[in-house]
Every structure is written in C-alpha cells, then in structure tokens.
Amino acid sequence: MKNRNINHRDDWQTPPELYEKLNKEFNFDFDPCPINPKFDGLNCEWNLRNFINPPYSRTLKEAFIRKAFEESKKGKLCVMLLPVSTSTKIFHEIIYPNAKIRFLKGRVKFIGTNTFGEKVSTKCGMHDSMIVIFGKKNN
16 A cells, blocks of 8 residues: 655646647636646636646645636636545535536546656556536536
8 A cells, every 4th residue: 555644746747648638628728727836826817718737735626626616606617637535525515516527537647756756657646536627618
C-alpha cells in the first residue's frame, strides 16, 4: 500500500490528450488552474467555458469546486477533472445534485514531478478520476 502521509505536490498537469479531447467537445476559453504558482484562479472572474484541474489538496480542491458551482450559476460552463471521492460531504451537497458526472476508465497519467524530484508522465495517479460538469454545454 502506498504511504498516503508523504508530502504531495499540487502542480500536476492534465495530459494533453485528455485536455484536447475535452476541449474538442467544450471549446474552453479559460483555465483558472494553470501551472503557474503566481496565478490565483480563485480570486478572478472566469470566462464562459472553463476547464478546471484544481490542486488536489483538500482545501484548494473544495474551494475550486465551490467557485465552479458559483460561476455556473452565472451561466458559465465549468468542466472539472477531479479525483473520485463519492463519500465526501462536498460530493453529496454540491457535485451530485448540481453536476453531470462522467467517471473515467482507468487512472489518469498526470504530468509532474514525483517525490524523488523526477519529471514523470507515464505513472498513474493515486485516485480514479471523474469529469464534473457544472452548467450547460451550449453556452
């Protein structure tokens, strides 16, 4: 079993092929979670068609889920790549009653730096993933 108590990083990039597949369907015009430590996607106005792969640390992930839900109430499309966590409060109170959910087959191979300081793109993440869609596709 993997040690889940080690320090994990929040800056893992979506694999280009997954992003391109989603972008082809949704035609994104904004990413509030780019790999840029100086950018704060929680404190800005989002565009009409947003792709969100938030940091997976609990506090930031939940903040981005809440922000995406609020932005969708303004008529914006928010498509999120999230770890599957169906037993959580935020899943049952925000995601499940308000979003379309697509579970991905297999685990996503994110791009980032592992705990040994090596850049990797061929290793699967620790969690299954889901696509969570707040808002309407035809915005």
